[in-house]
Amino acid sequence: MGGRLCIPAISPTTMSASTDPTGPERVVAAIIRDGDGRVLVARRPEGKVGAGFWEFPGGKVDPGESQSEALRRELHEELDIAVGACTFLPHYRAATPPGIDLAFWRVDAYEGVARGREGQEIRWCPPDTLPDLPFLPADRPILARLRLPSFYLISDVDHLGEALFEERLAQAAARDALLLQLREPWPASRLRAYAQHLRALLAPYGGRCIVNGDPNELMGCADGIHLPASHLARIDARPAATLVGASCHDAGELRRAAAIGCDFAVLSPVKLTPSHPDAAPLGWARFRELAAEVLLPVYALGGMTIADRVSAETHLAQGVALRSGVFGKDADLPVP
Numbered sequence: 001m002g003g004r005l006c007i008p009a010i011s012p013t014t015m016s017a018s019t020d021p022t023g024p025e026r027v028v029a030a031i032i033r034d035g036d037g038r039v040l041v042a043r044r045p046e047g048k049v050g051a052g053f054w055e056f057p058g059g060k061v062d063p064g065e066s067q068s069e070a071l072r073r074e075l076h077e078e079l080d081i082a083v084g085a086c087t088f089l090p091h092y093r094a095a096t097p098p099g100i101d102l103a104f105w106r107v108d109a110y111e112g113v114a115r116g117r118e119g120q121e122i123r124w125c126p127p128d129t130l131p132d133l134p135f136l137p138a139d140r141p142i143l144a145r146l147r148l149p150s151f152y153l154i155s156d157v158d159h160l161g162e163a164l165f166e167e168r169l170a171q172a173a174a175r176d177a178l179l180l181q182l183r184e185p186w187p188a189s190r191l192r193a194y195a196q197h198l199r200a201l202l203a204p205y206g207g208r209c210i211v212n213g214d215p216n217e218l219m220g221c222a223d224g225i226h227l228p229a230s231h232l233a234r235i236d237a238r239p240a241a242t243l244v245g246a247s248c249h250d251a252g253e254l255r256r257a258a259a260i261g262c263d264f265a266v267l268s269p270v271k272l273t274p275s276h277p278d279a280a281p282l283g284w285a286r287f288r289e290l291a292a293e294v295l296l297p298v299y300a301l302g303g304m305t306i307a308d309r310v311s312a313e314t315h316l317a318q319g320v321a322l323r324s325g326v327f328g329k330d331a332d333l334p335v336p
């Protein structure tokens with residue numbers, strides 16, 4: 001993910017906010033985006049634990065308060081905004097030290113103009129730039145999630161033909177930020193050329209294209225690389241691409257993807273799928289158990305439709321990976 005600034009030292013003991021030995025300190029933090037997809041972040045002011053580090057606005061839940069009540073109160077105190085609708089994000093799990101239970105909520109609507117009411121600096125940042133800021137260490141896995149959309153599309157060019165595929169892709173891209181994986185049984189030269197074409201097609205919509213295959217042959221032609229499980233097993237270091245994903249089927253492969261520093265993984269098959277009729281589906285409960293073992297964003301793949309997005313998030317997925325569910329003849333396009 002490029003060069004990063006050094007993060008000042010902060011010890012787990014100074015991070016702990018818990019004063020109650022019977023349970024962790026409950027903290028809520030907010031993901032607030034503007035119309036351009038920029039995220040609101042704040043710098044912890046002098047005098048607070050972790051002063052100088054960047055964070056998501058929020059704070060401690062008072063006794064007797066619900067999380068959403070605490071979120072509304074904290075954002076009024078810290079940013080002078082009145083929060084309307086907000087949504088719990090179960091899959092936004094931070095690397096919190098013992099003693100803190102940090103829950104993330106998305107703010108869907110608010111009134112007012114955000115300002116740093118406690119003297120803290122605030123900034124609206126494109127998600128790709130967040131990892132360059134010295135963030136509270138617990139928030140690092142959240143920064144990875146913010147760079148990724150809810151829908152990860154897998155190409156179906158050989159089946160649809162280029163014209164129909166591109167028409168459906170453009171329809172989907174116009175509706176939602178997308179990440180596309182170009183996965184076709186083609187020689188590397190054709191993959192490289194078509195990946196560049198798709199990248200140009202998606203760029204005006206803010207979408208990105210990454211290409212499935214051997215990083216040695218495909219590096220640099222797209223926004224990143226998707227490692228097949230067979231490649232993941234063979235390499236020791238993350239390919240030097242902007243985005244690196246990996247195909248995984250079990251806990252061992254997920255741990256490996258996390259260990260080499262992949263930005264995300266795809267875990268399959270969640271449901272029965274016509275493309276792999278002999279593969280035993282994991283089911284949502286097992287998917288959740290496996291996804292919970294890593295802080296890496298994990299997409300659910302296998303028999304997914306666009307409507308599975310909410311189930312996916314509930315079961316700790318970053319979102320859904322789709323092929324026939326978006327490019328198939330019965331697909332429920334467009335992406336909502």
Ligand SMILES: Nc1nc2c([nH]c(=O)n2[C@@H]2O[C@H](COP(=O)(O)OP(=O)(O)OP(=O)(O)O)[C@@H](O)[C@H]2O)c(=O)[nH]1
Nearest residue numbers: 015016017027029050055056057058059060136138139
């Ligand atoms: N608000 C917030 N707190 C976070 C984040 N990440 C993280 O580790 N924390 C930790 O959660 C704890 C509580 O947050 P806080 O200091 O904002 O609580 P607060 O607004 O109620 O502050 P106060 O106790 O000074 O009034 C701190 O130990 C903080 O370091 C984050 O992204 N946002």
Ligand SMILES: [Mg+2]
Nearest residue numbers: 057058059060
């Ligand atoms: Mg706070």
